[in-house]
């Protein structure tokens with residue numbers, strides 16, 4: 001059916017109608033006083049969402065641009081960096097660091113498992129010469145549904161003193177608590193198509209005072225992503241280059257919605273949706289790719305379909321019969337898992353619908369090893385709690 005597709009992927013995420021309508025306005029000039037006024041409000045609300053009194057830069061790019069911007073501004077060619085990788089996105093930051101000639105020390109964990117905080121502590125404490133200049137890690141590894149213990153690792157980075165933290169919070173910011181100032185985070189990157197509830201095209205990067213000092217020291221060549229230009233423009237509620245004005249219209253609206261909801265209810269809602277999804281999948285007898293509840297992502301849940309059902313078949317059945325799009329795996333898990341996004345403009349109704357569609361699709365594909373309605377019932381039980 002036309003226009004009926006519902007995205008249950010971890011981004012782009014569903015968009016509220018009032019944000020879609022806001023984008024339908026004719027754009028004002030990006031150097032106009034009208035636009036500066038909007039940017040002033042947006043910047044203040046971005047600081048609220050990041051829980052910082054520092055700067056939050058808006059970039060015309062996707063989330064990857066925010067992290068690349070942090071890397072090229074914080075580091076100089078040949079710098080030693082510590083990178084945590086337990087999935088596709090952690091691996092991406094290794095690739096970026098290689099491209100820019102950084103000396104990489106890798107802390108890895110298998111797909112589906114959290115990074116060891118101890119490994120960070122040991123590596124950072126062993127660096128008595130303070131040669132590690134940055135620690136790069138992904139807070140919520142979207143490819144697997146694992147949230148790394150950023151709070152603990154951030155404490156070790158602060159104790160090291162020299163290294164700055166570069167955090168990929170693309171699917172955690174706005175879904176999970178990321179108190180930038182309280183945890184002393186230096187660079188925190190995220191993207192508009194996730195918890196911000198607007199289309200792809202904008203990225204956000206908070207920068208601490210320590211982060212700005214690193215930007216000044218960096219000898220890395222950079223132009224479009226030279227953050228110092230963005231800082232200067234931000235003081236005048238502007239950006240150095242043309243901002244996608246209509247996306248900012250939508251952002252103004254969704255930040256107001258998030259603020260009205262409040263930080264704690266926002267994080268609780270995501271946790272509740274995650275718990276309902278996990279309970280439902282377990283009730284259907286399916287194996288969660290990350291069985292550890294303590295590190296389970298509030299944004300996305302990955303599950304292994306029954307061995308006789310190929311992931312692609314399950315996804316196409318959900319789409320064909322129920323107009324619901326779920327994501328496949330990424331990296332080494334590309335054809336082994338499917339992923340349910342429950343990030344952004346999502347409510348209990350969406351989880352119940354998604355689980356019902358999963359039950360229906362499994363049934364259509366001839367898999368009947370569960371009591372009909374058991375997944376939906378489990379989800380409803382959690383949602384009612």
Ligand SMILES: Cc1ncc(COP(=O)(O)O)c(C=O)c1O
Pocket residue numbers: 010011062063064065089138140141142143168169170171191
């Ligand atoms: C954890 C994480 N990091 C980085 C990215 C890359 O973001 P983008 O595709 O917006 O560049 C994503 C996208 O899903 C992500 O989930």
